[in-house]
Amino acid sequence: MSPMSMNRRCFTALAGTTALAAPMVAAGVARGQARWKPEKPITIYNPFAAGGVTDVHMRLLAEAVGKILGQQIIVDVKPGAAGTLAPAMLLNAKPDGYTLAVMSINTLRYPHYQQTSWNPLTDFTYITGLSGYTMGIVVRSDSPWKTFQDMIAAGKKDPDKYNYGTSGVGGTGQLMMIEVEQATGAKFTHVPYKGGAEWMQALMSGEIQFIADAAQWAPFVDDGKCRILAFATEKRIPRYPDVPTMIELGVNVVGQSPYGLLGPKGMPPEIVNTLHEAFKQASAEPKVTEYLAKFIQVPWDKNPADFRAFAEKYYAEVKPLLIKAGLAKP
Incomplete structure (x- = not known):
């Protein structure tokens, strides 16, 4: 499991x-x-x-x-x-x-x-x-993307225009996004960071448009500064019951x-x-x-x-x- x-x-x-x-x-x-x-x-x-x-x-x-x-x-x-x-x-x-x-x-x-x-x-x-x-897709609370589908649509309309952050090349976050891109046809630009502190700063400053990685973003979500678009888990997370999994949205991706x-x-x-x-x-x-x-x-x-x-x-x-x-x- x-x-x-x-x-x-x-x-x-x-x-x-x-x-x-x-x-x-x-x-x-x-x-x-x-x-x-x-x-x-x-x-x-x-x-x-x-x-x-x-x-x-x-x-x-x-x-x-x-x-x-x-x-x-x-x-x-x-x-x-x-x-x-x-x-x-x-x-x-x-x-x-x-x-x-x-x-x-x-x-x-x-x-x-x-x-x-x-x-x-x-x-x-x-x-x-x-x-x-626990892996997920997170944007700032003022992002125009309200849903995971909004993000995918943007990545199809303007390939490579939007940046996402992870904790490194070849890590779970990047692999997760490669699978998302292959499944949906959207295309984004990967920006690797040393860890959560760096990519949270990059997200909040606008250097990247979303994070595809582990839940070091959770306190920012709880404070209302960020919004979760989807989880890369097999089931919904009880703490955020209204946030769908990518599987529910038709993208069979689980970040292990x-x-x-x-x-x-x-x-x-x-x-x-x-x-x-x-x-x-x-x-x-x-x-x-x-x-x-x-x-x-x-x-x-x-x-x-x-x-x-x-x-x-x-x-x-x-x-x-x-x-x-x-x-x-x-």
């Missing part, structure tokens, strides 16, 4: 289990599982822009996990290479649990259209899923964009399991779920085996889409 299709009731369910989650790591020891006890700070390389939603999410998790494991968790921002620089930095790291990285979905796309020094399926240890973005935590290949199971349980426990903290809820995100809990299985499946399935989009060769 796509994380975008998860019902936001997940937040309530997870928040309600916070009290039960507290002894989770200790319970692993009771079941006979070895528990790893870190003896120095742990560094997590983060490929997302500083101050963005994911960066704040990781820092909230780092604070909570630091208390659980009794060691400081350092979040080190390493943007670049379409969000794949952070995982690439694990190639020379020891598999001792002290160097980790956030993996964006782009890590499973990038090797299809760009030569890399790493293989996403053989060079990393999959630790845990963390969260997933989860992220998780990786380590260097060859990490011992006791380290992997301890980290997974610690992050799972931290993800249930009310301040974490409340923060994610502001941006229509849900926790995406994947144990190491399920996370790897997702990666292997997606890595194979996404190539035809990238070829269709002209970003990869057959």
Whole structure:
């Protein structure tokens, strides 16, 4: 199931289990599982822009996990290479649990259209899923486009005249729009940015006419500064019940964009399991779920085996889409 299709009731369910989650790591020891006890700070390389939603999410998790494991968790921002620089930095790291990285979905796309020094399926240890973005099309509240159909009509009448912003070339936002263009015949100009703070500023200043990306725009919508034209989700979002999905509007597009935590290949199971349980426990903290809820995100809990299985499946399935989009060769 796509994380975008998860019902936001997940937040309530997870928040309600916070009290039960507290002894989770200790319970692993009771079941006979070895528990790893870190003896120095742990560094997590983060490929997302500083101050963005994911960066704040990781820092909230780092604070909570630091208390659980009794060691400081350092979040080190390493943007670049379409969000794949952070995982690439694990190639020379020891598999001792002290160097980790956030993996964006782009890590499973990038090797299809760009030569890399790493293989996403053989060079990393999959630790845990963390969260997933909700993708949509958003304009300023004073935009003449009142509906998704208005936007498409404008893109047909004046091809490439109107600009849209995303978080990068080859990312979910651009792939989503390539599919929209191919399905409708409209044409827009893509403008990539480093993150949500940049493309929100660009939208509000008129540099771009719309955003096709994750819901870092949600607070602007709630404040009346922006308007959602459509969601790239399988079902409507309960928080915005009147906003249709692209599927409802005849464009079969779903933006899939989860992220998780990786380590260097060859990490011992006791380290992997301890980290997974610690992050799972931290993800249930009310301040974490409340923060994610502001941006229509849900926790995406994947144990190491399920996370790897997702990666292997997606890595194979996404190539035809990238070829269709002209970003990869057959």
